[in-house]
């Protein structure tokens with residue numbers, strides 16, 4: 001067997017050049033991939049052109065592009081055609097409850113997160129009292145407040161039983177959501 005020794009003609013590039021070459025190659029600002037990229041409409045950052053991965057109504061979080069557009073203030077601010085920067089937008093701040101505002105400005109779908117965050121009381125389940133991280137954990141929201149995923153599930157089962165038992169007035173079952181579907185469009189009456 002003949003071993004061909006390749007002669008290295010060019011010396012290894014100095015680190016600075018390597019770093020520069022890497023920086024020059026666009027990569028998704030959220031996950032770091034370099035294939036199939038596009039630029040966001042809201043902020044012009046490179047991002048995976050992956051919306052096709054998303055299955056309608058699955059609410060899966062498998063698309064960088066979709067996640068940034070739908071679950072960040074940057075995307076919301078742009079969709080709503082507000083003026084100025086989202087970081088300083090009073091309209092955006094008004095459109096969200098503090099906990100949701102914090103989620104939209106600090107979650108992993110952001111290129112840049114907000115530093116000055118409003119304080120908020122943690123949301124608790126009205127049934128068992130556990131703290132619900134609204135942006136990250138499944139929950140339901142009914143007229144009496146929020147329910148954690150387990151209590152929401154139990155409530156649905158109880159309602160179903162009541163329904164089967166033929167009770168007269170049935171309140172409509174609460175909507176359960178996968179972690180955040182974006183309740184952002186809720187408008188406050190002024």
Ligand SMILES: [Zn+2]
Pocket residue numbers: 028029030031032033047048064
């Ligand atoms: Zn990505």
Ligand SMILES: [Zn+2]
Pocket residue numbers: 040041042043044068074075
């Ligand atoms: Zn953006």
Ligand SMILES: [Zn+2]
Pocket residue numbers: 076077078080082083085086089090091092093
């Ligand atoms: Zn805005």
Ligand SMILES: [Zn+2]
Pocket residue numbers: 125126127128129130147148149150151152
């Ligand atoms: Zn609960």
